[in-house]
Structures are given as C-alpha cells and as structure tokens.
Amino acid sequence: MTIPKAAQVFPRSEYLRRLSSVKSEMERREIEALVLTVPANITYLSGYTSKSGYVPQGLVVSIDDEEPTFITRLMDAPAALHQMFVDRSRVIGYPEALIANPDRDGYDAIIDFLLDKGIGRKNIGLETKFLPAVTVEKFRSRLDAKVVDCTNAVTWIRGVKSDLEIAMMREAAAISDAGMLKAKEVIRPGVREADASAEIIATLVRGANGRPGTDLAGFFLCATPRTSTCHIRWTEDVLQEGSQINLEFSGVRHGYTSPLMRTMSIGKPSDQVRRLHEGEVAGLEAALDAAKTGTTCSDVAAAFNAALKKHGFVKESRCGYAVGIDWTEPTASLKEGDMTVLKPNMTFHLMLGNWIGEDVGYVISETFRVTDAGGESFTKLPRELFEISA
Amino acid sequence: MTIPKAAQVFPRSEYLRRLSSVKSEMERREIEALVLTVPANITYLSGYTSKSGYVPQGLVVSIDDEEPTFITRLMDAPAALHQMFVDRSRVIGYPEALIANPDRDGYDAIIDFLLDKGIGRKNIGLETKFLPAVTVEKFRSRLDAKVVDCTNAVTWIRGVKSDLEIAMMREAAAISDAGMLKAKEVIRPGVREADASAEIIATLVRGANGRPGTDLAGFFLCATPRTSTCHIRWTEDVLQEGSQINLEFSGVRHGYTSPLMRTMSIGKPSDQVRRLHEGEVAGLEAALDAAKTGTTCSDVAAAFNAALKKHGFVKESRCGYAVGIDWTEPTASLKEGDMTVLKPNMTFHLMLGNWIGEDVGYVISETFRVTDAGGESFTKLPRELFEISA
Structure with a gap:
C-alpha cells in the first residue's frame, strides 16, 4: 500500500x-x-x-x-x-x-x-x-x-511573503496570542515556573480558532531573579509576589511562526521597569509608523532608537529581524546601517527585549508585515506590562 | 546588582x-x-x-x-x-x-x-x-x-557517565514514563492528535516526582495513516477506532534525556503489527542481555538481529546509539560492525522503531546503561503494545 x-x-x-x-x-x-x-x-x-x-x-x-x-x-x-x-x-x-x-x-x-x-x-x-x-x-x-x-x-x-503565507502567519499569531492570554491566567504567586510553562506550551500546541499548533518553537520564561537573561527555558522556582516574568514564544502553523514577547509582573513593577516599558512602547509605535514600503531597515531602527532615547534609554541590540518559517530569517536586520529596502509583505519580528546589566530586563515584541501605510502587527494583544494581582 | x-x-x-x-x-x-x-x-x-x-x-x-x-x-x-x-x-x-x-x-x-x-x-x-x-x-x-x-x-x-549523571538520566526517564502513561490516558477515539500531544507535552514539562522537565526535546506522534513515518510531530487529524499511534519522546533534566518509544492501538492491532511487536520485544531483551561490560556494540546488534529474525522480521536501521545530553551522541552505534567496547555506565537509546515499506511501522525503545550483568533499562513501563479500548 x-x-x-x-x-x-x-x-x-x-x-x-x-x-x-x-x-x-x-x-x-x-x-x-x-x-x-x-x-x-x-x-x-x-x-x-x-x-x-x-x-x-x-x-x-x-x-x-x-x-x-x-x-x-x-x-x-x-x-x-x-x-x-x-x-x-x-x-x-x-x-x-x-x-x-x-x-x-x-x-x-x-x-x-x-x-x-x-x-x-x-x-x-x-x-x-x-x-x-x-x-x-x-x-x-x-x-x-x-x-x-x-x-x-x-x-x-522567502523574505517577501505571499498573501497565503501572511494568512498562515496570522494563524500562528492567533496561537501566540492565546498562549500569552493563558500565561496571564496561570501566572500567580505560588505557581512553579515549570507548571505555568506547561500550561502555556499546551495552549500553543492546542492552538486557536480550531487550528492547532503544528510544532514547538523557541519558548523562554525568564523570571526574577533571572530577568536579565533572555534564553532560559524556565526553572523549578516558585513565582511569588514581586516576581517579574519575561515571556517569548511563538505559535507555529506548518512551519510559519509569529513570535511574541510580553512582560508580566506579580504586583507593581519597579519604577525603572515601568519607565522602560513606556519608552519601549513609544519606540515600538514609532518603528511601526516608519515601516512603510520603500523605507529601509535602518530607518525603522532609527525611529525606534530616537523614540526610546527620549525616554532616557538605549537598546544595544538590533530591534528586530526578518521572520517566517522556523522563526529567524538570517537576512535583513532592523538596525541602523542595514540598508535593505522594505517591500510590501516583508515580515519582521520587532524584538524589543532590553537587558541592561545584570539585574534589569524588559521584553515586548510584535511580528508585523510591511504595508504602504506602515507596519501592520499580527497580534491583537494590548501593549501592556501585564500586572497580575499578588 | x-x-x-x-x-x-x-x-x-x-x-x-x-x-x-x-x-x-x-x-x-x-x-x-x-x-x-x-x-x-x-x-x-x-x-x-x-x-x-x-x-x-x-x-x-x-x-x-x-x-x-x-x-x-x-x-x-x-x-x-x-x-x-x-x-x-x-x-x-x-x-x-x-x-x-x-x-x-x-x-x-x-x-x-x-x-x-x-x-x-x-x-x-x-x-x-x-x-x-x-x-x-x-x-x-x-x-x-x-x-x-x-x-x-x-x-x-561524555559516553561513560558518572553515577551522578546516571541519577539525572533516571530522573529524565521517570518523566518519559509519566508522559507515556499520560498518552495511554488521553489517546481515545474522537481526540485530535494535537490535543493528545498537548497533554503529553505538558506532562513532560511538569515532570515527575516533584522534579519538572527542564526543556523540550524531540516529540513525535505518528498515527494512522502515517505509521510508516518516524519524524512527524503530530497532525490535526482526529484519532479513531483502528488508529495506531507510534510515540517517541523524552523527559529532560538539566540537558539529560532518556528517550522512550511505545506503540498504542485503539482497538485490536493488526496481526502483522502484533507479530512485529513480539519479535521486537524478543530482540530488545536479547540486546539487553548482551549489553555487558566488555562486549561490543556489534555484539548487541547481532543479538537483537538474531532474535528478531527468528520472528521473521528484519530491521534495516541500526538498533540504537549513544545517548545523554541533548539526546543523540554522534559516537557509538548499536549496529553490526561497530566495534566500540562497552564500559560500565555507557548509556544507549535501544531504538527499535521498524518502518517497513509505506504502510507498516511499529516502535518500541528503552534507554539503558551498561553493567557487568547486561543492560539496565531506566524505564519502569511494561514492554506492551498498549491497546486502548475503542
């Protein structure tokens, strides 16, 4: 047979x-x-x-x-x-x-x-x-x-997606969103990082809107006292009042990813992290406004950096990279000096994780496509620093 | 700070x-x-x-x-x-x-x-x-x-483990066992492959005996009509009476893996798969008996192949490989001609997946350590073809 x-x-x-x-x-x-x-x-x-x-x-x-x-x-x-x-x-x-x-x-x-x-x-x-x-x-x-x-x-x-590929990345993004909403639900004082991760990952596999995830992709939960790290899976520690949790993951549909990052805090975040959040969101919005057909990766990064600088912060690492099948495409980077010209339906992970020294880290990111009017994000989540009641 | x-x-x-x-x-x-x-x-x-x-x-x-x-x-x-x-x-x-x-x-x-x-x-x-x-x-x-x-x-x-590493692999094996028992529980007619996978994977993250999994490793659920494939994650299909499900995955503890494979059948398996199961279990036990300090990888493979042949089957691929951190160690293979001499606390994935042509596949495996008395498996599961009531 x-x-x-x-x-x-x-x-x-x-x-x-x-x-x-x-x-x-x-x-x-x-x-x-x-x-x-x-x-x-x-x-x-x-x-x-x-x-x-x-x-x-x-x-x-x-x-x-x-x-x-x-x-x-x-x-x-x-x-x-x-x-x-x-x-x-x-x-x-x-x-x-x-x-x-x-x-x-x-x-x-x-x-x-x-x-x-x-x-x-x-x-x-x-x-x-x-x-x-x-x-x-x-x-x-x-x-x-x-x-x-x-x-x-x-x-x-691969950098310029077809409409069919964009539709697939939207499906992956809906799964990423479902995972983040699950995180908001299960992250509580007294919960082990591993148990919260288990629930979020199961959601990424079950999927959203009747469309399951088709694979596992990168998954990172870096919580207090590890918020200055970016690539640790999770630990055996128990979350508690005052814990900050930095999340990065992606739903997957037939290879296509739409990564998403958000920061959560059990109880009030520190003033520094709150101010960093405000600067990064301003930068995120400036970058999306700049990401129009015909501009360059460098222009997008410059818009982000300028907006963040107004809030008194600097991000050392590039602010994003081309994304699609299996996450990162090792081609265009959103950084000053990268003169790649943006075309409609190029897709980027606008990755605004900002790790400063050894004790501060804050993350937010969205996956977007380039349009004539600017970057269109796939996530439907608010740009919040999610505060979980202690 | x-x-x-x-x-x-x-x-x-x-x-x-x-x-x-x-x-x-x-x-x-x-x-x-x-x-x-x-x-x-x-x-x-x-x-x-x-x-x-x-x-x-x-x-x-x-x-x-x-x-x-x-x-x-x-x-x-x-x-x-x-x-x-x-x-x-x-x-x-x-x-x-x-x-x-x-x-x-x-x-x-x-x-x-x-x-x-x-x-x-x-x-x-x-x-x-x-x-x-x-x-x-x-x-x-x-x-x-x-x-x-x-x-x-x-x-x-890395091939020869310390007792501390063996203890860590036993912890990983306990998680693999917990995942397989969860599979036996959630695999039912009417369940989507993705939803069953979500539950199993969540179990691998939550862990066993108070020790969570620390990472995600390879995970494969290859069900009818895909039982002749070996490296597909899972699909959107719904399991049904007559479905066969081939599972391969591993718990992870601080990098260390102990992979495990078992086959499940909703309702009675076919006669061919039942006979293949009996041959493979005979081969598995012969291989473990042979895996004593001082023998070679080739001896172990020969013992497996001879026992399987008595049941009228042949396995084309090697019957295992060295295993430890991040799964496969690309060194010793359990295959005839590999003259690596076995030492105490070498660990292998005795991988007896057997895919014949395009429509038959059966899997069973155990991770074991070499001792003077033969191979000692880490799993505590029975060597069964798990039959799920339809």
Missing part, C-alpha cells in the same frame, strides 16, 4: 510560483542545479516539515524540471511522500548503510543523483551553511562542476 | 573530574587550548543550558587553567554567570556590534581572547562540526597555531 498524500497546506500553484522565483535567481547566477540543505528552505519549496534534518538530506532544484527532487534517508521518504506537493518519483530514499558510515554518507547519494542526471558539468549551487567543511569539499571534488555557495539565496526570496 | 548563581546541578568536583578527563585527552593530542562549540559539550563542562547557540559562542578549555572560559554574546552573559559553575571572571560577553556583521563576528572575539592570552602559538583544538567553512578558515588564518579538528573528542568522553 502507498502512503496517501496529506491535505496540502498550499495549492500547487503557490509552490510553482516560489520555484519560479528561485529559478530566475538561479539563471541570474548561471546555476544549473541548486542543492538546498537548510530545512526552512526545503519547507518553503515543498511543504515538508518532518524533522529529519539531523541526518544528510537535500532538495535539488533543477533549472529544467518543474518539480524539485528530495534525497533523504529511506526511513524518512514516506513522510516526504505524504507532505510534499511533488510526484512520488521526486522522493528518493538513500539506504541505511549510509548512516553513521565514515566513508560514504547521504551527501554522496545527493552527488550520485546529480551525476546520474548528467548535472554536474556546469555550475551547481549549494547551501553550505550547515554543512561540515569536509562535505563541501566532497561536493567540490566529486563533481566536475563549479560549486557555488548559495546559502542565503532562497532565504532572501 | 550582580545576578546570583543558581543552585548548581552538579558539585564543583564533578565538573573538575570531567575537565580532568578532557585535559588528559588534550595532552595526548598535544593541544594547548580546546575551543568547544557543540552546545551539549559546553553543557557537560559547565552546566550551561541556556539556548544561545544560534549565534557564535565558545567554551575555551586551557591546559593551564582550572576553570574554562566562556565567550558569548553580551546579552547571554548573565545566563552564563547564573548557570555555570565557573568564577565570574570566566564569562566574557562580546558586544552586540558583532551580531549580523559580515566583517567580524563572535568567533573573532574568541580568537582575540586566545591571542590576548598568548595562546595560539602551539596547537589549538576546535570543534568544527557546526562551524561554517569560512569560520574554520578564520581560526586557521588569524592564529599562528596549528588548528586541529577535535569535533568528537569531548563527545566520546
């Missing part, structure tokens, strides 16, 4: 549109075939979200073929047949003998595929970012082709 | 013991300083579990210093001061200007540190596994030292 195709997340025409953009870029770079190894880029061009990327796999986009071909570990081929929009013949499972084998691995199977197809005499693009140096060297030595590093080529194309 | 040290997960003597083993290996390799970049190895030698590894960071073990030094992004330094056993002076935050900067990044800060210390004229070890080729090249060109790839050196040392 053959495994059935899953209900497809996007119509075929959407994948072909994405592939068409990628093939245009390949032509511009004079590349005959492009080997994708970054999981988010494989998701983008095929719909595949199964977690097999811890062993070698690659999606090969050939300039002459309408559909890409996925070369993956044999045990992961059924998931690819199930999830990907492509024909069965486009999924190739390599044998188990290539796992934990020091001589030949799954990347050899990809190279074999290229050689068998007669590709490999012209330029080949390769996403090298997550590949060991010896693997890149193997592509170079086994292929006659010139191997060109194309690490961020597809990532940049 | 300075951020307080967290309650330490292991005593200082435990970290010094681990460092001593690493330094012996460095002496054997004639290495003056070792730069660790693999997050699990950083956890092992310091106690750090904060999730900052998506930007450059490195733990430097110097042959002349008792404690290692951590070079990390400035905003992540407070988490390191909080979690690591080392003195404050051993945590160095590099400035935000090195983030999303094409010219200089956090690895330059690590190289600067080595140069400032006067290290870098002799051999330097580097974990290159997750480093882009250009970064490895930068270490080579900026240091006068010979840069030696030490990717799996510390990973191999």
Whole structure:
C-alpha cells in the first residue's frame, strides 16, 4: 500500500510560483542545479516539515524540471511522500548503510543523483551553511562542476511573503496570542515556573480558532531573579509576589511562526521597569509608523532608537529581524546601517527585549508585515506590562 | 546588582573530574587550548543550558587553567554567570556590534581572547562540526597555531557517565514514563492528535516526582495513516477506532534525556503489527542481555538481529546509539560492525522503531546503561503494545 498524500497546506500553484522565483535567481547566477540543505528552505519549496534534518538530506532544484527532487534517508521518504506537493518519483530514499558510515554518507547519494542526471558539468549551487567543511569539499571534488555557495539565496526570496503565507502567519499569531492570554491566567504567586510553562506550551500546541499548533518553537520564561537573561527555558522556582516574568514564544502553523514577547509582573513593577516599558512602547509605535514600503531597515531602527532615547534609554541590540518559517530569517536586520529596502509583505519580528546589566530586563515584541501605510502587527494583544494581582 | 548563581546541578568536583578527563585527552593530542562549540559539550563542562547557540559562542578549555572560559554574546552573559559553575571572571560577553556583521563576528572575539592570552602559538583544538567553512578558515588564518579538528573528542568522553549523571538520566526517564502513561490516558477515539500531544507535552514539562522537565526535546506522534513515518510531530487529524499511534519522546533534566518509544492501538492491532511487536520485544531483551561490560556494540546488534529474525522480521536501521545530553551522541552505534567496547555506565537509546515499506511501522525503545550483568533499562513501563479500548 502507498502512503496517501496529506491535505496540502498550499495549492500547487503557490509552490510553482516560489520555484519560479528561485529559478530566475538561479539563471541570474548561471546555476544549473541548486542543492538546498537548510530545512526552512526545503519547507518553503515543498511543504515538508518532518524533522529529519539531523541526518544528510537535500532538495535539488533543477533549472529544467518543474518539480524539485528530495534525497533523504529511506526511513524518512514516506513522510516526504505524504507532505510534499511533488510526484512520488521526486522522493528518493538513500539506504541505511549510509548512516553513521565514515566513508560514504547521504551527501554522496545527493552527488550520485546529480551525476546520474548528467548535472554536474556546469555550475551547481549549494547551501553550505550547515554543512561540515569536509562535505563541501566532497561536493567540490566529486563533481566536475563549479560549486557555488548559495546559502542565503532562497532565504532572501522567502523574505517577501505571499498573501497565503501572511494568512498562515496570522494563524500562528492567533496561537501566540492565546498562549500569552493563558500565561496571564496561570501566572500567580505560588505557581512553579515549570507548571505555568506547561500550561502555556499546551495552549500553543492546542492552538486557536480550531487550528492547532503544528510544532514547538523557541519558548523562554525568564523570571526574577533571572530577568536579565533572555534564553532560559524556565526553572523549578516558585513565582511569588514581586516576581517579574519575561515571556517569548511563538505559535507555529506548518512551519510559519509569529513570535511574541510580553512582560508580566506579580504586583507593581519597579519604577525603572515601568519607565522602560513606556519608552519601549513609544519606540515600538514609532518603528511601526516608519515601516512603510520603500523605507529601509535602518530607518525603522532609527525611529525606534530616537523614540526610546527620549525616554532616557538605549537598546544595544538590533530591534528586530526578518521572520517566517522556523522563526529567524538570517537576512535583513532592523538596525541602523542595514540598508535593505522594505517591500510590501516583508515580515519582521520587532524584538524589543532590553537587558541592561545584570539585574534589569524588559521584553515586548510584535511580528508585523510591511504595508504602504506602515507596519501592520499580527497580534491583537494590548501593549501592556501585564500586572497580575499578588 | 550582580545576578546570583543558581543552585548548581552538579558539585564543583564533578565538573573538575570531567575537565580532568578532557585535559588528559588534550595532552595526548598535544593541544594547548580546546575551543568547544557543540552546545551539549559546553553543557557537560559547565552546566550551561541556556539556548544561545544560534549565534557564535565558545567554551575555551586551557591546559593551564582550572576553570574554562566562556565567550558569548553580551546579552547571554548573565545566563552564563547564573548557570555555570565557573568564577565570574570566566564569562566574557562580546558586544552586540558583532551580531549580523559580515566583517567580524563572535568567533573573532574568541580568537582575540586566545591571542590576548598568548595562546595560539602551539596547537589549538576546535570543534568544527557546526562551524561554517569560512569560520574554520578564520581560526586557521588569524592564529599562528596549528588548528586541529577535535569535533568528537569531548563527545566520546561524555559516553561513560558518572553515577551522578546516571541519577539525572533516571530522573529524565521517570518523566518519559509519566508522559507515556499520560498518552495511554488521553489517546481515545474522537481526540485530535494535537490535543493528545498537548497533554503529553505538558506532562513532560511538569515532570515527575516533584522534579519538572527542564526543556523540550524531540516529540513525535505518528498515527494512522502515517505509521510508516518516524519524524512527524503530530497532525490535526482526529484519532479513531483502528488508529495506531507510534510515540517517541523524552523527559529532560538539566540537558539529560532518556528517550522512550511505545506503540498504542485503539482497538485490536493488526496481526502483522502484533507479530512485529513480539519479535521486537524478543530482540530488545536479547540486546539487553548482551549489553555487558566488555562486549561490543556489534555484539548487541547481532543479538537483537538474531532474535528478531527468528520472528521473521528484519530491521534495516541500526538498533540504537549513544545517548545523554541533548539526546543523540554522534559516537557509538548499536549496529553490526561497530566495534566500540562497552564500559560500565555507557548509556544507549535501544531504538527499535521498524518502518517497513509505506504502510507498516511499529516502535518500541528503552534507554539503558551498561553493567557487568547486561543492560539496565531506566524505564519502569511494561514492554506492551498498549491497546486502548475503542
């Protein structure tokens, strides 16, 4: 029996549109075939979200073929047949003998595929970012082709979302909102950080509006005395009167994320944190006003920094980054000096976490899309420092 | 105010013991300083579990210093001061200007540190596994030292656990067990896969015996018609009479995992799956019997394969791998031909997932430690194919 195709997340025409953009870029770079190894880029061009990327796999986009071909570990081929929009013949499972084998691995199977197809005499693009140096060297030595590093080529194309992708990010945002409202409900004096986290995470999985979360993404709950940290999951400590809780997480829909941060305080926050909150919200609103089609990332950051400065604060780190499948897109940053020009439906995580020294930290963030009128946030939550009664 | 040290997960003597083993290996390799970049190895030698590894960071073990030094992004330094056993002076935050900067990044800060210390004229070890080729090249060109790839050196040392680590893995195993019992409770006809997953995951976070989970690890629920897949999170489908559910997940305690797999069936499983279950359990018990001090990984796999064959089945993939911090240790595999000799307190995930073609899949696994009398499993669950009433 053959495994059935899953209900497809996007119509075929959407994948072909994405592939068409990628093939245009390949032509511009004079590349005959492009080997994708970054999981988010494989998701983008095929719909595949199964977690097999811890062993070698690659999606090969050939300039002459309408559909890409996925070369993956044999045990992961059924998931690819199930999830990907492509024909069965486009999924190739390599044998188990290539796992934990020091001589030949799954990347050899990809190279074999290229050689068998007669590709490999012209330029080949390769996403090298997550590949060991010896693997890149193997592509170079086994292929006659010139191997060109194309690490961020597809990532940049992903930067401008289609309306269908925006709709998916709104679904993820509704889940993020549901998680934050759950946090507001379960964060109470006497509750362990881990137990509050369990409830919030369960909400992120159950989802919102009848649409469940489809994956777990980054989740951080950094509470007193750890509010100056930003990437701790949670601890065994019990929340108490006076605790401040900094939250960062995202709902996920078929790979797409819409991260959200808010700060909560059990009882009154300190004056300093209250003032920081006011400055950051002013900065957030200034940044969204500035994020119009045709301006630059640098302009958005400058608007944020100026508004925050009026409140007597400075944020050392960038104030955001491009976001989409699997959270961060390592391309455009909202920081002064980044001259990336904003286009409609670019999406950013306007990440205004501000950690000062070792004892102060405050977080607020929203995920937005660029429009001609400015940044449009996906969250429906108020821009509050949530005060929980003690 | 300075951020307080967290309650330490292991005593200082435990970290010094681990460092001593690493330094012996460095002496054997004639290495003056070792730069660790693999997050699990950083956890092992310091106690750090904060999730900052998506930007450059490195733990430097110097042959002349008792404690290692951590070079990390400035905003992540407070988490390191909080979690690591080392003195404050051993945590160095590099400035935000090195983030999303094409010219200089956090690895330059690590190289600067080595140069400032006067290290870098002799051999330097580097974990290159997750480093882009250009970064490895930068270490080579900026240091006068010979840069030696030490990717799996510390990973191999991690292979043999201390009794304190075994205790931690037992705590993780108790959480895995609690999650599986929760699965048995919530998996019912009419329940969405996502909703069942939410309950199981919440249990993994809440933990067991008063000890919460400290992180999220891999989580897979592959149900009919996807039982031939192995790495799908869950879907929006509703479970029903006749559904088979393959589960793989792990509780986590301070980085340590103890993965567990079980198969559930709503109503009677098929005869084929029932026979496969019997063969796999026979194989599991044969493998545990064989896993005595002094035998090899290959012996264990051969015992499993022979027992399974008697039941008329074959498993193509390896039947397990070394396990510990952050799940898989990419060192020893339980497969025929792997001549790694078993030592007491080596720990393995005896992973007996068996996916045959596109429509059959059955999973069972246990995490065990090697003893003189054979493998000792951490789970207390029965080796059953759990049948849920329809």
